[in-house]
Amino acid sequence: MKLEGKVWKYGDNIDTDVIIPARYLVTTDPKVLAAHCMEDLDESFAQNVQPGDIMVGGANFGCGSSREHAPISIKGAGVSCIVAESFARIFFRNAINIGLPILESAEAARDAQPGDSLSVDLTAGTITNARTGKTYQAKPFPPFVLQIIEAGGLVPYTRHTLGIEI
Amino acid sequence: MGKTLAEKIIAAHSDEAEVSAGDLVTVDVTVVMANDITAPIAIESFNAVGVGEVYNPDNIMLVPSHFAPNKDIKSAEQTRTLATFAEAQALTHRFQVGRAGIEHVVLPERGLVLPGDLVIGGDSHTCTYGAVGAFATGMGSTDVAVGMATGKTWLRVPETMKFVYNGKRQPWVYGKDMILRTIGEITVDGALYRSMEFTGEGIADLPMSDRLTMTNMVIEAGGKCGFMPFDEVAQAYVDARATRPYTPYFADDDAEYCSVHEFDLSTMEPQVACPYSPDNVHPISQIKPEKVDQVFIGSCTNGRFEDLAIVADILQRTGREFHPDVRVMIIPGSQAVYLDALRQGWIELFTMAGGAVSVSTCGPCLGGHMGVLAGDEVCVSTSNRNFRGRMGHRDARVFLANPAIAAASAIMGRLAHPDEL
Numbered sequence: 001m002k003l004e005g006k007v008w009k010y011g012d013n014i015d016t017d018v019i020i021p022a023r024y025l026v027t028t029d030p031k032v033l034a035a036h037c038m039e040d041l042d043e044s045f046a047q048n049v050q051p052g053d054i055m056v057g058g059a060n061f062g063c064g065s066s067r068e069h070a071p072i073s074i075k076g077a078g079v080s081c082i083v084a085e086s087f088a089r090i091f092f093r094n095a096i097n098i099g100l101p102i103l104e105s106a107e108a109a110r111d112a113q114p115g116d117s118l119s120v121d122l123t124a125g126t127i128t129n130a131r132t133g134k135t136y137q138a139k140p141f142p143p144f145v146l147q148i149i150e151a152g153g154l155v156p157y158t159r160h161t162l163g164i165e166i
Numbered sequence: 167m168g169k170t171l172a173e174k175i176i177a178a179h180s181d182e183a184e185v186s187a188g189d190l191v192t193v194d195v196t197v198v199m200a201n202d203i204t205a206p207i208a209i210e211s212f213n214a215v216g217v218g219e220v221y222n223p224d225n226i227m228l229v230p231s232h233f234a235p236n237k238d239i240k241s242a243e244q245t246r247t248l249a250t251f252a253e254a255q256a257l258t259h260r261f262q263v264g265r266a267g268i269e270h271v272v273l274p275e276r277g278l279v280l281p282g283d284l285v286i287g288g289d290s291h292t293c294t295y296g297a298v299g300a301f302a303t304g305m306g307s308t309d310v311a312v313g314m315a316t317g318k319t320w321l322r323v324p325e326t327m328k329f330v331y332n333g334k335r336q337p338w339v340y341g342k343d344m345i346l347r348t349i350g351e352i353t354v355d356g357a358l359y360r361s362m363e364f365t366g367e368g369i370a371d372l373p374m375s376d377r378l379t380m381t382n383m384v385i386e387a388g389g390k391c392g393f394m395p396f397d398e399v400a401q402a403y404v405d406a407r408a409t410r411p412y413t414p415y416f417a418d419d420d421a422e423y424c425s426v427h428e429f430d431l432s433t434m435e436p437q438v439a440c441p442y443s444p445d446n447v448h449p450i451s452q453i454k455p456e457k458v459d460q461v462f463i464g465s466c467t468n469g470r471f472e473d474l475a476i477v478a479d480i481l482q483r484t485g486r487e488f489h490p491d492v493r494v495m496i497i498p499g500s501q502a503v504y505l506d507a508l509r510q511g512w513i514e515l516f517t518m519a520g521g522a523v524s525v526s527t528c529g530p531c532l533g534g535h536m537g538v539l540a541g542d543e544v545c546v547s548t549s550n551r552n553f554r555g556r557m558g559h560r561d562a563r564v565f566l567a568n569p570a571i572a573a574a575s576a577i578m579g580r581l582a583h584p585d586e587l
Contacts, residue, residue: 013354013355013443015551015553017532017551017553017554017555017556018553018554018555021533021555022203022232022532022533022534022556023533023534023538025203025232025233026233026238026240026241026244027240028206028207028210040554040555040560041554059355060354060355060358060388063354063355063388064290064385064551064553065289065290065532065551066204066287066288066289066290066292066304066305066306067203067204067306068204068207068306068307068308069203069207071306072207086355086358088355088358088388089358089359089388089390090290090304090305090306093305093306093309094305094306094307094308094309097306097308097309098308142190142322144190144320153308154211154308154309154312155211155214155215155308155311155312158215158312158315158316159215159216162215162217162315162316164215164216164217
């Protein structure tokens, strides 16, 4: 599966409180959450993000609270995938579980600048930056995690393993 | 090669005879927990899985804590979702406003999480239960949903870091200062994906409330889980509460640790995490005595009886009141803590001193209700996070500290050390 999008670049330790502040956690609606995504850090994001855009972060992306509303708000905003130097572990699971692709590559994350155009090949785990012309190899997922991604998330994966018809 | 606590407990809940760091395993879960923010999505996902009934109605605990008592209509709908589900699924354990409180205070206090348990919780501070010897880790709502549906989850067995505390704690130094100093040293991703084992004479000396404070903040270093040793202190606490039989585990002497970190308590003073990160930690003596607008004493980190006792002791010993310009929110971590404080006369003491004492809730810790901060306001808080926007306005500034520093600051109207009183 191939994705292409414009870069929204953020720094290290982007916590789930800035991704979606707790004051909005009175809903589970992805569209409502998306309207407030990143607003305490970057008010322009929710207004200007385009479907398919790619979020790029530094180390420990998604640290803090376990709120699944964080990846839901990013996905709801139309972001096609997140590239970061590293992910906090609960966010990592949450993103995989809801079918939001995430890729770990320190070099790709560091080189990407706001507005760069990235193309991502999820099957190969590669990220290409159109501005620099460089292609980066992301850290591969364990086979078991890849099965969850291929199923479209943990709920369809679990239905499949339990033998419940989809 | 010997085994760490994480390796032993995960192996005991898997089909494997033994597991090692890096292994991916499927495990049986002892307890699945969620709160009024994470449970609504978990219940939606549970319904999407389509199994109909939960795997085990005895082991699912849904606790309304974050926006409870309901702060508005939408949060009322969310807590009702929990109650309706608990009733429909005939869950054994029910948690209601007025009878419960913050999950990480309530579950250990009632002996619902025990040594050797494997607990997953839809709340990042689920790691708190490592103080009683459980492997406990925070997850998101979908993981919780699958745990409720199947009684199982998958885990990557974490590497373990060992933290050794030598020497004797100085006056006004608590578990809070020990964990803040630790996070300050290793940073907010220093324990990413890892287990943290706490040990040494400084831990043996530590009461359970302080141990719970320390394991509570494992997530603030990125940790997956944390453990306190199962010793006489832990056994006395657990045996007074356990709701079922349990199996304690002990790390092997030759267990493999990816790093060992030592701390000298004889020279450690009270620590404060400055805005906007729990790893921006400095000794109180090196911090500008800024004027404060609000002090919050409570949360799953420092909302226990012993924490309130520190505040009561300072008020009683000094005969002082809180500063008239400071809003002082004192929120017991559970209704049991509230009742104990009431019986001690502390609710009257705090109220007479000008404090606002509330029913148990997570409330202000996450900027939910009961003390949301305005722009540029300064708060000294005994909670666990001071991220931008965490307790309210994005420009509010939160200093994380122990209950003694919080009480002294509430009295002085600025960041203060209790020795200044």
